[in-house]
Amino acid sequence: MTKVFTKSYLVLSVLGADHPGMMEDISRTCLQCNCNVLDSRAMVAGTEFTASFLLTGNWSAIAKMEAALPALEQRMGVTTMVRRTHDRAKDSETISYSVQILAKDKPGILHHATTFFTDQGINITDMYSESYLDHRTHTRMFSLNFGLEVPGNCHIGQLRERFLMFCDEHNLDAILEPFRN
Numbered sequence: 001m002t003k004v005f006t007k008s009y010l011v012l013s014v015l016g017a018d019h020p021g022m023m024e025d026i027s028r029t030c031l032q033c034n035c036n037v038l039d040s041r042a043m044v045a046g047t048e049f050t051a052s053f054l055l056t057g058n059w060s061a062i063a064k065m066e067a068a069l070p071a072l073e074q075r076m077g078v079t080t081m082v083r084r085t086h087d088r089a090k091d092s093e094t095i096s097y098s099v100q101i102l103a104k105d106k107p108g109i110l111h112h113a114t115t116f117f118t119d120q121g122i123n124i125t126d127m128y129s130e131s132y133l134d135h136r137t138h139t140r141m142f143s144l145n146f147g148l149e150v151p152g153n154c155h156i157g158q159l160r161e162r163f164l165m166f167c168d169e170h171n172l173d174a175i176l177e178p179f180r181n
Contacts, residue, residue: 008062009085010035010055012069016078018049029072030055033064049078054085093152094123096179098145103172105131105142113144116166120159123149147179 014026023042030037035055042051055065062084069080099117103109110129117124126147134141150159160176167174 006058007056007087008059009038009087010057010062010065011083011085012053012055012065013081014049014051014053014076014078015080016049016076018044018047022049022076022078023051025072025076026051026053029068030065033057033068034061035065094149095152095154095156097148097150097176098179099148099174099176101142101144101146101167101172101174103142103170105140109142109170109172110144112166112170113146113172116163117146117148120154120162121151122154122159125149 014022016022027037030053035057037053038056039054040051042049044050055062057065066082069082072078073080099113101109101113114124124146127145129142129144131140131142133139150156163174163176166172
């Protein structure tokens with residue numbers, strides 16, 4: 001008789017002072033615990049390293065990973081936070097869209113954009129933003145990218161029209177398009 005192992009899922013967040021080898025140490029710990037990294041995001045913010053991982057494994061692997069975290073925290077000088085989760089099934093009634101927003105940097109762009117999509121009943125599944133200096137104009141710019149789940153019953157033409165009005169109102173240049181794999 002073949003044993004069937006149920007996958008378990010763990011979200012791991014790590015925060016601490018940046019130094020070389022941090023990703024290697026975290027990924028080695030995952031491997032030693034027999035956890036697979038399904039998804040990850042990492043960045044250096046100021047002088048701090050921050051990363052989030054979605055790990056999977058059988059129950060034993062996830063328990064080993066949870067048990068290994070105090071040693072990882074001490075060894076690396078980081079803080080970790082974990083939460084068990086489940087596989088997130090894609091809603092067949094939603095359509096994946098991506099949004100790219102570019103504008104002169106000013107307070108409130110992120111808040112206004114997230115409020116717009118929340119008010120439309122649209123789920124933001126992924127986000128990346130950065131501020132940078134345009135070397136040609138020496139102007140501080142802000143770039144914001146979203147992954148969205150648009151409800152299948154949403155009238156895309158009306159959504160696009162409302163989004164363009166929103167962008168005009170806030171002086172944003174933006175693209176709203178279906179996500180292409």
